Amino acid sequence: MTMMRLAVFLLTLVFLPIFAAGQSLAQNGPLRLEITEGVIEPMPFAVPDFVAENTEAQQYAANLARVVASDLTGSGLFREIPAQAHIGKITDFGAAVQFADWRAINAAALISGAATVSGGNITVKFRVYDVVSGAELGNGLRFSGPVEGWRRMAHKVADAVYSRITGEGGYFDSRVVFVSESGPKNDRRKRLAIMDYDGANVQYLTDSNAIVLAPRFSPTGDRVLYTSYETGSPRIYVLDVGRVQRRVLEQQPGTMSFAPRFAPDGRTVVFSLTEGGNTDIYTLNIASGQRQRLTRAPSIETAPSYSPDGKFVVFESDRSGTQQLYIMPATGGEVRRISYGEGRYGTPVWSPRGDLIAFTKQSKGRFHIGVMRTDGSEERLLTASFLDEGPTWSPNGRVIMFTRETRGATGRASLYSVDVSGRNLRPVSTPDGASDPAWSPLQP
Amino acid sequence: MITLARTAALCACFALTACTNANRFDDTNAVDLNSAQTGLAGSPSDPASPAYFQQTVGDRVLFAVDESTLSRNNQLVLEAQANWLLANPDYFATIEGHADEQGTREYNLALGARRANAVREYLVARGVAGGRLETVSFGKERPIEICSEEACYTKNRRAVTVLSAGAQG
Known part of the structure; x- marks a missing residue:
């Protein structure tokens, strides 16, 4: 299998000047969606096809709006x-918005955008409006980068909309x-x-000659740690995502190493x-190879994960007789x-965010996938099934992705996501x- | 007396825990002689053949849920494995520990390692040189039975002694 260098689309970002058409100021305060734990009424929005500002941009204009809407x-x-319900149209990104048209269809938020393509590059700009007050939410933004990265620009637009309306960081x-995963249950083939x-944009990082398990992103998303049976025994590898190059990190003879995670540094x-x-x-210090032992017990201690400040490690242990969760200082100790x-x-x-710990619970x-506060209080189970396991957090700490495996001889693993409040379970x-998802940080 | 002997063997296991730092053989030259993929070597009627080891001696022991302790039946199988290995010193073995699917991935890897190690320590206590025995855990990654019932789980919670040819083949 040939490995291609993975495309890393670098985007440039420019603030657009504040919208000139001087609409009325917000009368009821800015458009705002408070994310609470209770059930909320989703906020209605409209995102018409982006305006194609030249011919080459036409094939992207509608797709950009679709990705924003889907996010x-x-x-x-x-x-x-x-779109079938829309009365108004946006054909000129710079023209004043006819808010009455959007109020009439009960849109609370309106997103307008435009795209230009030239020389293999695409430039996308957008504005977000509070339809009720007729005010622009934040400044317009413009992104540019290679056309192959057009989906990223749509995600950037959606992140900005999400962030301006909820007051929280995005994750798109x-x-x-x-x-x-492919093949039957007793001969499963796995590859990263x-x-x-x-x-x-699925791309494969390894072939399926060896079992691979539980990849984890570095804090900047440039590297991935994972476990592979390449040598016949589980060992930890680190893979450079851009170059698709891997090397083994731990290979002390007579041992197995697994369940790796990066520290925040x-x-x-x-x-x-x-x-x-x-x-x-x-x-393990990656540069020096220096190893430090944090636990020393005859029980099973595994699945460690750092606190975002790097000061603590949460892990599981069966020292009490069954698997339970524990926290210790990052250098070991009590x-x-x-x-x-x-x-x-x-x-x-x-x-x-540092406030919650997600876990797998068997009962x-x-x-179940659940969350609890770091002192173990306020446990909340978000899912229930034959086999749910291995939660990973969205970059903003609002969504959890995990593996769900179905029962029986034809059992199959796939990925699901669920809101941290337990709503919005989606495949x-x-x-x-697919199994063992790990979410990257937001891309730069 | 047999019970006493077993108890002594178990005690020896614990005593040996600290010195299991086996010398390693080269994985790349080892050939699985009794794994499902490669088929059996030799005739089952030849007591010195891997086929005999697998079919007559018994190449695997099964475990209770979440356990790595060896039942009496397991100990009988392992006695026979040890005797076979002592009588056939050209063979090395890798003990593969496995778990059923009812558990998280990492925990099952660690549990499979406990099971493989329990077998290894038993064999070492019965006189098999530690340098001939490697262990590996597959956790829940390699079930042999695929239903989601106890009938399958009981066969998947296993430690399998997989023979490989020694230096001479």
């Missing part, structure tokens, strides 16, 4: 008013690395793959190492148990079976 709708926080211009968060890896049947947690509910808890992952023959489309 916003997919968040569960917004509801699109379809991000990627997911995962394990692509990477895609946009919404399932577009991107220089240290925390992982599990098994020696003589006993699994403990270690850190261990504090945080899970006390009925059942078994595994695969803890600290949220990027009464069912699997993530992948070409084959």
Whole structure:
């Protein structure tokens, strides 16, 4: 299998001048959607086809608007008013908006955009309006980059809209690395793959000659840690995403290493190492190769994950007799148990905001994805099925993606996402079976 | 007496835990002689053949849910494995530990390692040189039975002693 260099689309970003048409100021305060834990009414928005400002841009103009709409709708926080219902049209990006046309169809937000293509580059600009007050929300923005990266620009637009309306960071211009699965359950073939968060642009990073497991992004998204059976035994590898080059990180003879994750500094890896049947947690400095042992117990200690400030590690251990969650200082030391509910808890992952820990819970023959506060309080189960496992956080800490496997001889693994409030459970489309997703940070 | 002997063997296992730093053989030259993929070597009627080891001696032991302790039946199988390995010193073995699908991926990897290690320590306590025995865990990655019922799970919670040819082949 030939590896291609993965396209990394660099975008440039320019602020557009403040909209000149001096509409009335907001009368009811700015358009704002408060994301609360309760059920919310999705905010209605309209995003007409972007204006093609030259002929070459025509094939992108409608698609850009479709990706923006799909991002916003997919968040569960917004509801699109379809084009068939539109009264007004936007044919000139610079012209004053006829807000009455958009108020009449009950749009709360309006997104207008335009695209120009020249010499293999695409430039996309957009504005967001509060339809009720007739005011622009924030400044217009302009992105440019290679045309192949047009979806990223649509995601950038959607991120800006999401962020301006919710007051929180977006997550659409991000990627997911995962394990692509094919073949029957007793002869499953696995290979690493990477895609946009919404399932577009899938590319494969390894072949399927060896089992690969649980890839994890570096804090800047440039590298991926994963576990491979390339040598016959599980070992940790690091892969440069842009160059698709990998190297083994841990290969002490007679041991297995797995469950790696980067520290927030991107220089240290925390992982599990098994020696003589006993699994403990270690850190490894990638540059120096220096290893430090964090736990020393005859029980299983695995699935470590750093707090965003790098000061603590949450992990699972069966030292109490069953799998439970514990937190310790990042250099090892005193261990504090945080899970006390009925059942078994595994695969803890600290949220990027630092406030919550997502986990897999097994209870009464069912699997759940759940979240709890870092002191173990306010446990909330978000999903339930035959087998849900391995949560990963969206860059803004609002959405969790995970693996769901179906029951029985034809059982198949696929990816799902769910809002941290437990709403908006959705499948993530992948070409084959898929497992072990890991969400990247927002792309620059 | 047999029970006493087994107890002694188990005690020896624990005593040996600290010195299991086996010398390593080269994975790339090892050939799986009794894995499902490569088929069996030799005739099952030849007691010195890997086929005999797999079919008559028994190449695997099964475990209870979440357990890595060896049942009495397991110990009988492992006694026979140890005797076979002592009688056929040209063979090395990799003990593969496995788990059923009811568990998270990382935990099952660690659990499979516990199972493989329990077998290895038993064989070492019965006199098999530690340098001939490697372990690896596949967690829940390589089930042999694919239903989602206990009938399948019980066969998947296993440790399989996979023979490989030694230096002479």
